[in-house]
Amino acid sequence: MVNISDSAVENIGRVLNDPQRPMKERFRALFTLRNLGGETAIKCISDCFKDESVLLKHELAYCLGQMQDVKAVPILKSVLADTNQDPIVRHEAGEALGAIGDSGLQELLEKYQYDSAIEVAETCQIALQRLKWITEKNTTENNLSQSRYASIDPAPPSEEVNIDELRKTMMDENKTLFERYRAMFSLRNLGTTESINALGEGFKASSALFRHEVAFIFGQMQDERSVPFLKKTLEDTTEHEMVRHEAAEALGSIATDECTEVLTRYLHDPRPVVRESCEVALDMSEYENSPEFQYANTLLTVQG
Ligand SMILES: [Fe+2]
Ligand SMILES: [Fe+2]
Numbered sequence: 402m403v404n405i406s407d408s409a410v411e412n413i414g415r416v417l418n419d420p421q422r423p424m425k426e427r428f429r430a431l432f433t434l435r436n437l438g439g440e441t442a443i444k445c446i447s448d449c450f451k452d453e454s455v456l457l458k459h460e461l462a463y464c465l466g467q468m469q470d471v472k473a474v475p476i477l478k479s480v481l482a483d484t485n486q487d488p489i490v491r492h493e494a495g496e497a498l499g500a501i502g503d504s505g506l507q508e509l510l511e512k513y514q515y516d517s518a519i520e521v522a523e524t525c526q527i528a529l530q531r532l533k534w535i536t537e538k539n540t541t542e543n544n545l546s547q548s549r550y551a552s553i554d555p556a557p558p559s560e561e562v563n564i565d566e567l568r569k570t571m572m573d574e575n576k577t578l579f580e581r582y583r584a585m586f587s588l589r590n591l592g593t594t595e596s597i598n599a600l601g602e603g604f605k606a607s608s609a610l611f612r613h614e615v616a617f618i619f620g621q622m623q624d625e626r627s628v629p630f631l632k633k634t635l636e637d638t639t640e641h642e643m644v645r646h647e648a649a650e651a652l653g654s655i656a657t658d659e660c661t662e663v664l665t666r667y668l669h670d671p672r673p674v675v676r677e678s679c680e681v682a683l684d685m686s687e688y689e690n691s692p693e694f695q696y697a698n699t700l701l702t703v704q705g
Contacts, residue, residue, distance in 0.1 A: 407441045410434070414445025420452065424677045425684035427457060435464040440472060447476040450486075456646065456677040458486070459493040466497025467553060474503050481513060481521070488518035489643045489674070492610065495521055499528030500553040507532055520643065523578055523610045527555050530579035549590070550621045555614070556582035558590050567591075568599035574607060581606075582614065589618045594626055601630035609641035616644055620651030628655060632663050635675075646678040653682025656689035 416422060416430035431449075434442040446461050462480060465473040480486055480494040495513060498506060507529070514525040534557065556579050561567055570576060570584040585603060588596040603615035616634060619627040634640055634648035649667065652660040664683050670676040 405437065410437060410439070410441040411445065413437075414441070414448070417445060418449050418452070424454065424457065424680050428460065428681045428684070431457070431460060431464055435468055438468055438470065443468070443470060443472050443476075447473070450476065450480055450490075454673065454677060455487040455489055456674045456681070458490045462490060462493035462497045466493070466500035469501055469553065471501060471503060474498065474501060477501075478509065481509070484518075488520040489646075491516075491518060492520040492524045492643075495524040495528060496555055499524075499531060499555060502532075502535075519608075520610050523608060524555075526577070527579050527582060530577060531556055534579070552621065554586055556586060558586035559583035561587060562591065564588065564591065564593070564595045564599055567596070568602060571599070571603055572606065578608065578611060581611065585611075585614065585618065589622060592622060592624065597622070597624060597626045601627065604630060604634055604644075609644055612641070612644045613647045616647030616651050620647065620654045623654050625655060625657060628652070628657065628659060631655075632659070635663060635667060638670075642672045642674040645672075645675050649675065649678035649682045650685070653679075653685040654689065656686035661686055 413430050413433050417427050417434065419427070431446065434446055443465065446465060449461050450458055452458055458480075462477060465477055477494045477498050481491050481498065483491070486494075495510070498509065503509075510525040510529045510532070513521055514529060516522040516525065559567065559570070559580075561570070561584065567584040567588050571581050571588065573581065585600065588600050597619075600615055600618065604612050606612055606615075612634075616631060619631055631648045631651050635645050635652065637645070649664060652664055661683065664679045664686070667679045668676055668683070670679065
């Protein structure tokens with residue numbers, strides 16, 4: 402980790418908080434702040450919840466969760482409680498609080514598990530079961546995140562490795578979302594053609610939250626075999642924008658010519674969340690296809 406001054410961090414914060422800047426630059430600034438961490442970075446990220454962009458704000462919450470710093474708990478709590486914020490943003494704040502883990506968390510999640518925004522309610526239900534699972538297993542938070550993906554996942558992978566069994570569990574609408582998520586993360590970790598096809602079936606699930614998680618996982622896997630599923634999802638204009646957004650970003654991280662073609666087509670989608678996702682996704686795919694060393698390089702550009 403580089404040691405940089407607070408004023409350099411604040412400069413990056415200014416890029417993030419500047420609505421005149423293109424969304425892709427603001428995203429790069431955000432990821433740079435996430436990677437740097439610390440109080441000033443958290444402050445700069447927190448200030449940005451006043452912004453107009455739902456896409457950017459949900460990403461702020463996601464990054465705060467992944468930073469795993471309790472200093473972000475108060476702002477995340479206020480975002481979760483704020484019903485003027487879009488459910489996508491509140492959902493991400495709930496998930497981030499679950500990822501950080503805080504002593505008063507149980508009570509808070511119980512309060513929102515029946516929220517009128519279904520995306521928020523389901524997120525809190527999953528996070529509550531994750532907490533229960535941790536307590537029962539007597540597992541530390543760290544053990545939860547041991548997969549080849551660096552993310553803190555909303556559920557631990559199931560121990561089952563039979564793809565057909567996992568697919569059945571994942572698609573069983575009578576099971577809890579937590580159990581179904583566990584099957585989903587196990588399918589991700591297997592990473593075979595069969596497991597990718599099983600995950601693709603997940604787009605038929607009735608919960609939009611569930612479907613957005615499938616798209617998110619495909620983004621983590623960066624596997625070309627998932628492109629047909631993602632493409633179909635982005636092209637479906639009746640699909641929930643949270644799901645289309647994740648599909649767009651996943652396509653950006655896979656970054657083949659076919660991905661670029663579909664993302665370019667939706668750059669002017671009537672829904673801001675979708676078109677901004679395509680802009681950011683195309684920027685990510687440019688990075689994937691360039692020799693540039695670090696995607697989140699705002700530090701270099703604002704200092705230089
Ligand atoms: Fe999400
Ligand atoms: Fe997202």
